[in-house]
Amino acid sequence: MKARRIFNRIGILRRERGVSRKELARVVGVNHQTIGYLEREEYNPSLDLALKISEYFELPVEFIFSTKPLIPLSQELYRLKKGE
Amino acid sequence: MQKTTSLTTRRTGVIATYVALVLTIVLYEIVAFSDAISWLLIPMFAAFAATILLVIFVYHRGGIWSFVHRKFDDYDEREAVVAMDALRHGYGIFAVLVLSCLFTYAIFEFRVDVVHAAAFLILAHILPASIIAWKKGNYSCDTE
Numbered sequence: 001m002k003a004r005r006i007f008n009r010i011g012i013l014r015r016e017r018g019v020s021r022k023e024l025a026r027v028v029g030v031n032h033q034t035i036g037y038l039e040r041e042e043y044n045p046s047l048d049l050a051l052k053i054s055e056y057f058e059l060p061v062e063f064i065f066s067t068k069p070l071i072p073l074s075q076e077l078y079r080l081k082k083g084e
Numbered sequence: 085m086q087k088t089t090s091l092t093t094r095r096t097g098v099i100a101t102y103v104a105l106v107l108t109i110v111l112y113e114i115v116a117f118s119d120a121i122s123w124l125l126i127p128m129f130a131a132f133a134a135t136i137l138l139v140i141f142v143y144h145r146g147g148i149w150s151f152v153h154r155k156f157d158d159y160d161e162r163e164a165v166v167a168m169d170a171l172r173h174g175y176g177i178f179a180v181l182v183l184s185c186l187f188t189y190a191i192f193e194f195r196v197d198v199v200h201a202a203a204f205l206i207l208a209h210i211l212p213a214s215i216i217a218w219k220k221g222n223y224s225c226d227t228e
Contacts, residue, residue: 030160
């Protein structure tokens with residue numbers, strides 16, 4: 001059974017916080033190339049790895065990963081501000 | 085230090101390695117069956133040397149050899165899947181190739197000697213790495 005594509009915000013969160021792929025990889029315990037594959041959505045993380053990444057960014061796992069395309073963070077922020 | 089090569093370079097290297105290996109065997113067979121063609125000894129040894137050099141440059145220096153030969157605990161979750169897939173496919177391809185060759189040898193009453201056995205051993209060793217080299221992706225030996 002072919003796995004679904006899992007969309008994520010790892011790349012943008014990493015750049016936002018000035019974290020390199022190597023640093024993120026070191027913290028979550030994978031090779032930095034795996035982080036690259038995750039960011040390009042060419043590899044779906046295991047539950048354990050997804051949770052480690054969400055713990056590192058201190059964000060809910062459903063905010064970072066989704067089975068549907070994620071809207072840009074700027075758009076999400078604007079929507080939240082409008083809703084205030 | 086990360087050692088990476090482009091996909092085209094890797095694929096060219098894989099094809100060149102197998103061509104050199106097959107050429108070595110073919111030239112060996114011609115030399116072995118015909119004593120008059122002793123001048124083919126030099127091209128035969130050249131093809132063998134090319135095979136070894138290509139294995140070194142394509143697989144060892146490309147980082148793919150160490151990728152396939154790491155301890156299982158040293159893989160992360162993605163690398164473990166990639167390595168297991170390569171070994172599984174390599175095992176299947178090797179079994180089919182060797183059985184086909186042996187069947188052909190039996191039908192045509194060819195002899196199997198040390199050179200053929202050595203070629204099969206080289207094939208067994210480089211096949212999983214060839215599968216990884218052929219596939220899209222960046223496989224370095226950088227484990228940091």
